[in-house]
Amino acid sequence: MGDPSGSPAVVGCHPSHDRINISKSMRRFSPTILGDCPKLRLLHLGRVFHAFPANDSAGASSEQAVAKWLHTPRGDGLPKVLGCGFLCLEEMERLRLEFLKSIGAVNFIIVCQVPLVGVVPFELNNNFTGERLVFRQLKEAKWRLVRCPIDRDEDKWSKWEREAAEWRCHRQWNFIDINLKDKDIGKGMLVANEGPIEPQNE
Known part of the structure; x- marks a missing residue:
């Protein structure tokens, strides 16, 4: 899924704790970081987080920015790919409702883990x-949500869907990995009115 240009085609984010940490930290690089990467095709998150209305302006939430990126078509017609560790039923319903009321076409593939209870x-x-919006099980708790044309090129889409399901970040040459961990936060940093923190012995 690499792009021949110099801009990243893949961004991977692996939060150590909650979804808010990763979304806020990612946008510290730039509030409009996703919209500023037109070649970005694949975003891998610890879990899906999005909110509507989709908006990637500086004042919008990170959840809205992810939704805006996902629902903005690429100029080359390739589907965007969102890989995530978990997609809850409420988020699935928001995607369904957004699809049904859409007036513009956009292609994407989401590969995710979902709860086993209540999923059809x-x-x-x-x-x-x-x-059409199609939700199908790949194996066990792994599912795929595809938004694509009703009349589509089956050969091309089968290839894209297979690539999305088999995607591995280490195979990409133009990949940015954001791995956030907080175990070392505070070591060697100044604390207000207390002076420097002494390094801890591991």
Whole structure:
């Protein structure tokens, strides 16, 4: 899935704790970091987090920025890919509702883990945009959500869906990995009114 240009095609984010930490930290580089990377095709997160209305302006939430990136078409027609460790049923419902009320077409593939209870495959059509939204199980708790044209090139889409399911970050040459851990936070840093913290013996 690499892009021949110099900009990253893949960004991987691995939060050590909650979803808010990763989203806020990622945007510290730039509030509009996702929108500023037009070649970015694949985003891998510890879990999906998005909010509507989609918005990637400086004042928008990080959840809105992820939704904006996912729902902004690429200029080359390739589907964006979102890999995540977990997708809850509430987030799935938000994606369904956004699809049904959409007036513009966009292609994406989400590969995720979902709860085993209450999950069923589905297929929806949006005749206004000429798209379908398909949710299918790959294996055990691993599922795939695909937004694509109703009339699509099956050979191309089969290839893209297979790539998304088999994606591995270490195989990408233009990959940025953001791995946040807080175990070392504070070591050697100044604490207000207390002076420097003495390094701890490991």
